[in-house]
Amino acid sequence: MTHLQTRRGDITTVAVDAIVNAANSSLLGGGGVDGAIHRAGGPEILAACRELRATTLPDGLPAGRAVATTAGRLPARWVIHTVGPVYSRAENRSATLASCYRESLRVADDLGARTVAFPAVSAGVYGWPMDDAARIAVRTVVDAATDVETVVFVLFGDGAKAAFDQALSELAR
Ligand code: AR6
Numbered sequence: 001m002t003h004l005q006t007r008r009g010d011i012t013t014v015a016v017d018a019i020v021n022a023a024n025s026s027l028l029g030g031g032g033v034d035g036a037i038h039r040a041g042g043p044e045i046l047a048a049c050r051e052l053r054a055t056t057l058p059d060g061l062p063a064g065r066a067v068a069t070t071a072g073r074l075p076a077r078w079v080i081h082t083v084g085p086v087y088s089r090a091e092n093r094s095a096t097l098a099s100c101y102r103e104s105l106r107v108a109d110d111l112g113a114r115t116v117a118f119p120a121v122s123a124g125v126y127g128w129p130m131d132d133a134a135r136i137a138v139r140t141v142v143d144a145a146t147d148v149e150t151v152v153f154v155l156f157g158d159g160a161k162a163a164f165d166q167a168l169s170e171l172a173r
Contacts, residue, residue, distance in 0.1 A: 003150045004141060006164045011154040012040035015075040017113035018068070019154075020104045022121045023081040025060035027053055027067075032124045033156070037079060041072035045079055064099035066107045078111055080104045084122030087129070094136055097122055101140040108148050117152045120160050130160055134167040142171060 011019050011033060021037050024030050027049040029038045038045055048069035053060065061067055066082040082100040085093035100121050108116045118137065122128040134153075141151050155161040 002141060002144070002146060002148055004138065004168060005150065005152045006161055006168065007152055007154050008156075008158065008161045009154055010036065010156070011117050011119050012036050012074055014117045014152065014154055016115040016117045016150075016152060017076065018078040018080050018108050018111060018115075019071065019074065019076045019117045020066075020119065020121070021079050021081045022119050022124065022126075023061070023083055025062065025083050027057065027061055027081055030125075033119045037074070041074040041079065044070050044072035049081070063093075064096040064103065066100065066103040068107050068111055076117070078113065080107050080111075080116070082121060084126050084128070087122060087127035094132075097128065097133065097136050098140040101137055102144055105141070105144045105146040105148055105151075109146055114148060115150045115152070116148050117154045120153070120155060120164070123160065130163040131166070134160075134163040135170070138164065138167040138171055 063083045063085045068078045068080045071079045082104050085096040123133040153164045
């Protein structure tokens with residue numbers, strides 16, 4: 001069974017086997033956690049992303065999928081890039097958000113990663129309400145069939161940490 005933890009902080013500083021990036025389909029960088037990961041990890045990560053675009057992912061990475069690269073000079077060994085869905089009131093995209101977590105864990109299993117850190121995918125620029133994003137994240141990781149032993153949700157800010165703690169406590173009930 002996978003052990004779930006929450007922590008407040010900056011995911012680029014976390015020493016786990018793999019950290020997950022909330023990227024966009026281009027894989028060529030952006031703001032938020034994506035910008036922070038590329039800044040802290042250095043140009044090796046972008047070079048690996050460009051290589052993926054030139055080879056296996058000419059059209060980019062679709063929402064709900066995940067792919068791994070080096071973590072450059074980050075303390076983690078790998079970065080697993082996933083693309084969350086943009087939040088929509090008109091359309092329920094929860095299955096795509098759940099897929100980000102499931103696919104990231106599948107990639108982690110392929111790598112042999114045992115400890116994985118996630119940010120709150122889609123809950124920043126992509127506009128997903130934090131409470132709902134947290135519930136989907138926690139439920140999907142708990143239900144996933146994975147060899148990953150520990151998942152740490154690394155949350156930026158007290159509100160995000162409280163939302164994930166609440167989602168975890170709802171599970172326990
Ligand atoms: N460590 C942990 N969490 C962070 C960090 C960090 N260093 N920096 C931000 N967050 P976002 P999205 C939190 O916008 O909504 C990018 O431009 C942030 O507070 O990074 O999936 C990509 O290139 C929020 O709670 O990702 C895409 O274009 C959470 O991480 C787009 O944003 C996710 O916010 C993806 O948007």
